Amino acid sequence: MVFQAFLVALVAFFAYSSNKFLGDAMVNRPLVTATLTGLVLGDLQTGLIMAGTLELTWMGIMYLGLSMPSDVAAGAIIGTAYAVLSSADVSVALTVSIPTGILCAYVATACEVAISFAMHKVDEFAAEGNIEGINAIHIGAGIIKAVITSGIVFLAVALGTDTIGAVVDALPQAVLSGLDVVAAALPALGFAMLLNIMWDRRFLPFYFIGFALAVYFGVDIMAVTVLAVAFAAFRFMTTKDEVSEEDDF
Structure with missing residues (x-):
């Protein structure tokens, strides 16, 4: 389990650090992260199913400044890992992804706030014309955030999968049926969010x-x-x- 959690954490690190090295290449989207998670865990089919469904669900989410409605990368990775490692139904795994993404968004926002204090040093470097110093802060801040967030993903997969599985197994059948209905409605919610932006x-x-x-x-x-x-x-x-x-x- 620890090795699998490490592989999933590498996917998370790639997703969180890529925008510092590749520009905004959108590799943190569920289409990429869920697919890669399924691939490294040996179940590409489940990864693709989770990728397509979560991308529809979170298609309308946009990050504006420090506003992060949901951490789509962490939610997709942890939800997909849960679906693969615990052999859970995809609809149940989707309901794990949504709250996980929201909780991880708080952590990511806290990281952004903490990193923002380095902007004062960036201003000093800009006044001095120190481009190397600015680049160092930019890359260093991105790596620090990637390490913290991917560490959370590691812990969630290494320690939380069995716990989540036990909780799901203890749920009444009526609750599980309700989760199936909610999961079926999530893509429609994603389209509604998207239409609200571009209508x-x-x-x-x-x-x-x-x-x-x-x-x-x-x-x-x-x-x-x-x-x-x-x-x-x-x-x-x-x-x-x-x-x-x-x-x-």
Whole structure:
């Protein structure tokens, strides 16, 4: 168990430190972290299932400054590890991921607050033109946060899996059935959060067109996606000249 927890912690370290070395490459998203967790634990299929479902659930979450509604990386990693190591039903593992992500978000926010005090030193380095010093603080702060958060993931997997499994086994069947219903509704909640951010009434007809194609005409969701991308590309190519003319004017 300790070795498996170490492998999962490495995935967490990669997810948390990558934005310091790779830019905002989005590798902390569930699509990546849950997949990698399933891969290192030897159950890629469960990792992919958790990745797709959690990405839909947390698709609308955005980090703005120190505001972190949920730590999607930790939630996805711990939830996937729980699903694989305890052979739990995916729907139950999803309900473990949500509160875990929220709790880990508090820790990550505390790390960000603590690291923010180093900005005074960054200001001094900037006034001196010390680029190396600024880079050192930037990278060092990222590594410190990655070590702390990945350490929490390590402890959660090494010590918490059996405990969580015992709690889940003790739950009445009615509660487990309720968890199944909640898990089924989570992707819809993710889409609702996303629509709340990007909603525009001009897009309403396309929403109903996609819904009709998928539900009434039985068009595969991938085909609907390809049609949407093609239409968006067509719209962009046919209107960019008009935008350019307005800019020139």
